[in-house]
Amino acid sequence: MAEIKWVKIPIDIFSNERIKFIESKNDGDTIIITLLKMITHIKIIDTNGSIGLKLSDDLVKVLGLSMDNMYNYIEILRYLKIISIKDNVIIVSSEFFKIDNECMLHDILDYNKRMYILQRDHYTCAYCGALNSFEVDHIFPKSRGGSDHESNLTTSCKHCNSSKKDRTVEEWNNGKV
Numbered sequence: 001m002a003e004i005k006w007v008k009i010p011i012d013i014f015s016n017e018r019i020k021f022i023e024s025k026n027d028g029d030t031i032i033i034t035l036l037k038m039i040t041h042i043k044i045i046d047t048n049g050s051i052g053l054k055l056s057d058d059l060v061k062v063l064g065l066s067m068d069n070m071y072n073y074i075e076i077l078r079y080l081k082i083i084s085i086k087d088n089v090i091i092v093s094s095e096f097f098k099i100d101n102e103c104m105l106h107d108i109l110d111y112n113k114r115m116y117i118l119q120r121d122h123y124t125c126a127y128c129g130a131l132n133s134f135e136v137d138h139i140f141p142k143s144r145g146g147s148d149h150e151s152n153l154t155t156s157c158k159h160c161n162s163s164k165k166d167r168t169v170e171e172w173n174n175g176k177v
């Protein structure tokens with residue numbers, strides 16, 4: 001899976017009221033460095049394209065903190081809704097950073113979605129039932145305004161996909177008869 005090499009941080013991050021609030025606290029600077037470290041260690045986690053980092057023992061090393069401080073800081077960041085935690089994954093709010101290479105992000109999301117569709121359909125062609133099918137087809141053609149939503153995507157074998165082209169299922173079946 002592709003790695004994230006760059007992130008963009010908004011130039012007004014230190015004007016943010018919640019960041020200012022952290023700065024006013026005793027450990028403020030350390031907490032902000034912790035947040036920046038979290039941002040630089042984001043990884044793609046799930047098929048929905050959520051980005052975050054796993055809450056694990058390893059994280060203590062990554063963040064260079066004691067366990068106590070780490071959980072303390074995580075609590076503060078979470079309380080301020082700068083981060084959220086879901087299934088043991090820390091997700092930093094996207095208002096504090098952007099992935100620099102948005103095309104790459106889209107590629108990753110597309111890849112994740114494609115894998116999701118194939119797994120959902122058990123690699124079986126929706127049109128002819130062929131097993132070991134690895135293509136994803138827009139049921140209502142994308143070229144005619146069909147959505148990228150998973151409800152409009154289905155697994156297809158190579159043969160059906162190239163035979164159907166940019167037709168609807170009905171048009172395609174009529175053409176075959």
Ligand SMILES: [Zn+2]
Pocket residue numbers: 125126127128129130156157158159160161
């Ligand atoms: Zn097929």
